[in-house]
Amino acid sequence: MADNVASASASSEASLSDDSASAEIDPKEAAAEQAAEAKYLKADSDIARRTGDTLTISYDGKPTASFTAATLLWQYRGSISMIDDTGHKDRLAVIYLNMDEQGYSEIVRRDGTLIGLDQEILPSPDGHTLASGYGEVFYSGNLNVVEWVSAAHPRVLQFAANCYPVKWQDASHFTAGCVRDEDDSLTTTANISRDGKGVWHLDETATLIDPPDGPSATVSPLRHQIAILRKSGADANADYMIKIGYRRLTTP
Numbered sequence: 001m002a003d004n005v006a007s008a009s010a011s012s013e014a015s016l017s018d019d020s021a022s023a024e025i026d027p028k029e030a031a032a033e034q035a036a037e038a039k040y041l042k043a044d045s046d047i048a049r050r051t052g053d054t055l056t057i058s059y060d061g062k063p064t065a066s067f068t069a070a071t072l073l074w075q076y077r078g079s080i081s082m083i084d085d086t087g088h089k090d091r092l093a094v095i096y097l098n099m100d101e102q103g104y105s106e107i108v109r110r111d112g113t114l115i116g117l118d119q120e121i122l123p124s125p126d127g128h129t130l131a132s133g134y135g136e137v138f139y140s141g142n143l144n145v146v147e148w149v150s151a152a153h154p155r156v157l158q159f160a161a162n163c164y165p166v167k168w169q170d171a172s173h174f175t176a177g178c179v180r181d182e183d184d185s186l187t188t189t190a191n192i193s194r195d196g197k198g199v200w201h202l203d204e205t206a207t208l209i210d211p212p213d214g215p216s217a218t219v220s221p222l223r224h225q226i227a228i229l230r231k232s233g234a235d236a237n238a239d240y241m242i243k244i245g246y247r248r249l250t251t252p
Contacts (some may be wrong), residue, residue, distance in 0.1 A: 033072050033098075040078040047093055052075065057093045057108045058072045065112040068245040073098055077105070083127040084150045092151070094121065105132065106236060109151050112248035113140075116236030117144060122165040122174070130154075131165035135179045135187070143176055145192070145200050145227055154234045157227035159202045163190055178204060178223075189222075200227035 016029075041048050049056050054068040055076055067074035075096040083089045095114075096108040107115040117132040124130070133143040143163035147155040163178040172194040180186045189207045193198050204223040 030072055033075060037072075037075050037077075040076050044076075044079050047079060047091070048217075050076070055095070057095075057112075059110050063107050063249045064110065064227055065114075066247045068096060068247070073109075074245060078120075078121050080107070080130075081127055082123065082130070082148045082151070084148050086150075089127065090151055091247070102134065106241075112250040114236035114238070114241060114246070115154060115234045117146065118142070118164075118233070120164045122123065122168065123175070124168050124171050127170040128171065131168070131174055131176070131192070133162075135162055135164035135166040135177055143178075143192070144230065156230040156234045157200055158230045159192075159200075159225045159227050161190070161202060161204075161223065161225060163202070169239065176202075188222075201225070202227070237252075 026145060037159070041050060049057055049058070053070055054066055055074050056066045057064050063252065075098060077094045077096045079091050079093050081089055081091045090110070091107040092110070095108060097106055103119040105117045105121045107117070107121075109115065117130070118134040119132075120134070121130055121132040128148050128150065130146040131144070131147065143159040143161050143165070145157045145159075149155050154238040161178055162180075163176040166175045166177055166189075168174040173194050176190045176192055178188045180188060188204050189206045190202050192200060192202050195250070202223065202225040205249050206222060238248075
C-alpha cells in the first residue's frame with residue numbers, strides 16, 4: 001500500500017479519473033458481488049442495511065455512516081471484533097471500496113470516521129492485531145500490521161513489500177503471499193512474526209505459490225525486513241471519501 005493509500009489517498013486519487021467510480025462492471029461479476037454482500041447483510045442486519053444505492057452502518061440502533069454510489073463501488077464485507085489495549089472489545093463494520101482493479105477496506109468507527117487499509121484484511125486470533133496488504137507490483141502495495149491500541153489510534157506498521165496476508169498461525173505469526181514480478185506470475189510466501197521485543201519481522205521463503213509455466217523460476221535474494229511505523233497513520237482521506245459517496249452521520 002503506498003504510504004497510506006488509505007482508501008484512495010491523494011496519490012491514488014490522482015491516478016484515478018473522476019469516472020472511475022462509475023466504471024461498468026461485468027453483469028456476472030456484479031451478480032456474484034451482490035449475492036456475497038447479501039449474505040453479509042443478513043448476518044449483520046443489526047449494523048448494516050442497504051436501501052437501493054445507499055449502504056448505511058448503524059451502531060446501537062443509531063445511523064453512523066452511509067455510502068452511496070450507482071455501482072458496486074461500496075460493498076459491505078461483514079464485521080470484525082477487535083480488542084484494544086484496555087481490554088475493550090468492539091464489533092466494527094468493514095466496507096470494501098472497489099476502485100477498478102484495486103480495492104481498499106474501510107473500517108467504520110463508532111463515531112462514523114473511517115480507518116483506511118489495503119484490499120485484504122485479516123484479524124489475528126486474539127483480536128489485537130490486523131494484517132492488510134495488496135499483492136500486485138503494479139500498485140506498489142505494502143504489507144501492513146495494525147496493532148489495535150485503540151479504535152481512535154491504531155498503530156500502523158508496514159513492510160515495503162507487495163504482499164497480502166494469508167493465514168494467522170497465532171497472535172504473533174502469520175503467513176503472506178508476495179508478488180515479485182509485474183505480471184504477477186511469480187509469487188513467494190513469507191513468514192511474518194513478532195519477536196519478544198514487539199518488533200515485527202518479514203522473512204521470505206523460496207516457495208512459489210503459482211510457479212510460472214516453463215523453466216523453474218528462482219527468486220534471489222530472499223528478503224528479510226523489519227516493519228516501520230507508517231507516518232501517515234490509519235485515517236482515511238475523508239475529503240475524497242465524501243467526493244465518492246461517503247457521509248458521516250454522527251456529530252463530530
